[in-house]
Amino acid sequence: xxxxxxxxxxxxxxxxxxxxxxxxxxxxxxxxxxxxxxxxxxxxxxxxxxxxxxxxxxxxxxxxxxxxxxxxxxxxxxxxxxxxxxxxxxxxxxxxxxxxxxxxxxxxxxxxxxxxxxxxxxxxxxxxxxxxxxxxxxxxxxxxxxxxxxxxxxxxxxxxxxxxxxxxxxxxxxxxxxxxxxxxxxxxxxxxxxxxxxxxxxxxxxxxx
Amino acid sequence: xxxxxxxxxxxxxxxxxxxxxxxxxxxxxxxxxxxxxxxxxxxxxxxxxxxxxxxxxxxxxxxxxxxxxxxxxxxxxxxxxxxxxxxxxxxxxxxxxxxxxxxxxxxxxxxxxxxxxxxxxxxxxxxxxxxxxxxxxxxxxxxxxxxxxxxxxxxxxxxxxxxxxxxxxxxxxxxxxxxxxxxxxxxxxxxxxxxxxxxxxxxxxxx
Numbered sequence: 295x296x297x298x299x300x301x302x303x304x305x306x307x308x309x310x311x312x313x314x315x316x317x318x319x320x321x322x323x324x325x326x327x328x329x330x331x332x333x334x335x336x337x338x339x340x341x342x343x344x345x346x347x348x349x350x351x352x353x354x355x356x357x358x359x360x361x362x363x364x365x366x367x368x369x370x371x372x373x374x375x376x377x378x379x380x381x382x383x384x385x386x387x388x389x390x391x392x393x394x395x396x397x398x399x400x401x402x403x404x405x406x407x408x409x410x411x412x413x414x415x416x417x418x419x420x421x422x423x424x425x426x427x428x429x430x431x432x433x434x435x436x437x438x439x440x441x442x443x444x445x446x447x448x449x450x451x452x453x454x455x456x457x458x459x460x461x462x463x464x465x466x467x468x469x470x471x472x473x474x475x476x477x478x479x480x481x482x483x484x485x486x487x488x489x490x491x492x493x494x495x496x497x498x499x500x501x502x503x
Numbered sequence: 504x505x506x507x508x509x510x511x512x513x514x515x516x517x518x519x520x521x522x523x524x525x526x527x528x529x530x531x532x533x534x535x536x537x538x539x540x541x542x543x544x545x546x547x548x549x550x551x552x553x554x555x556x557x558x559x560x561x562x563x564x565x566x567x568x569x570x571x572x573x574x575x576x577x578x579x580x581x582x583x584x585x586x587x588x589x590x591x592x593x594x595x596x597x598x599x600x601x602x603x604x605x606x607x608x609x610x611x612x613x614x615x616x617x618x619x620x621x622x623x624x625x626x627x628x629x630x631x632x633x634x635x636x637x638x639x640x641x642x643x644x645x646x647x648x649x650x651x652x653x654x655x656x657x658x659x660x661x662x663x664x665x666x667x668x669x670x671x672x673x674x675x676x677x678x679x680x681x682x683x684x685x686x687x688x689x690x691x692x693x694x695x696x697x698x699x700x701x702x703x704x705x706x707x708x709x710x
């Protein structure tokens with residue numbers, strides 16, 4: 295029993311310390327999200343842009359859809375030195391254009407490709423730390439499930455976000471065990487636990503019922 | 504004095520953790536649901552209960568669109584957060600949402616008729632929306648929080664976030680007091696900050 299306590303206490307400590315920056319990231323980004331503070335404006339005409347000719351692309355790319363199209367665009371983007379997670383690609387068929395938004399936590403780039411002329415305009419905008427943490431908070435998220443994780447960054451972040459959730463569940467359960475073992479804190483702790491449970495259910499009932 | 508600070512720091516860590524336990528479980532679990540939209544068991548949108556009804560209405564009173572919408576909602580017996588469409592054209596149309604219920608209202612004010620489409624969501628849908636229900640989409644000036652309950656829920660999200668931040672810092676203080684565990688703790692914290700920082704900055708080799 296003593297051994298279980300010591301192991302649980304050490305795991306709670308070290309996993310909690312490792313997890314702390316991730317918890318801070320998610321917690322701080324909540325303030326931006328709840329109050330709509332991180333607007334993350336898309337790159338516009340006043341942002342730095344460059345024109346590139348001789349883009350290695352063929353009109354066949356317009357026939358592709360979804361993830362296949364994104365995978366086909368990846369080498370083109372690398373050639374243009376544009377890196378990040380490709381979002382929903384817009385095809386303007388009558389102008390032979392593909393508008394490709396590419397995101398990093400702290401940067402958005404829009405690559406406007408003319409696949410007939412084989413030219414591209416690359417426009418990018420740098421974002422602050424607030425936008426970066428909000429972006430990570432929302433990734434990979436429920437939308438565009440077919441496209442998500444087309445960059446190594448988001449594939450890694452998906453693992454990081456899941457690991458944060460699972461380890462946080464472990465931290466809460468191990469925390470309950472460590473509290474139960476502490477006889478002196480049981481009574482007051484139980485009051486806080488019940489108070490929290492009542493607050494939670496009253497809130498959920500008020501919002502959802 | 505210093506001892507009292509450490510005693511209370513430890514107590515705050517315990518008590519806050521216990522108080523926020525259910526909120527933390529909700530946001531952690533729903534975070535997993537949001538990041539795994541293909542999990543079959545948690546699908547809620549295809550299983551929603553949808554009903555469409557027609558109603559006779561009186562010309563809604565009010566000087567602003569929000570006041571008119573609120574009066575219309577009172578007539579139709581709907582409560583929730585109003586969401587305005589990106590472009591208003593044709594009938595007086597808006598959406599009313601709350602976790603578990605999404606209602607689309609289209610009102611022909613001249614003829615005194617309204618079409619109400621209700622989407623009743625399952626418990627999975629309720630949980631899903633509790634995670635994201637803020638009433639203040641970023642960069643959308645027209646849609647601001649207009650339901651008191653949304654404000655209370657949003658403030659509780661703030662409180663949970665603030666509570667977690669306090670718990671992180673109180674854990675640092677508790678760890679610092681454990682001299683034999685300082686070195687291994689430094690390694691754990693540094694590993695956490697380096698991996699998290701690398702992802703925020705989006706190092707080129709990661710993309």
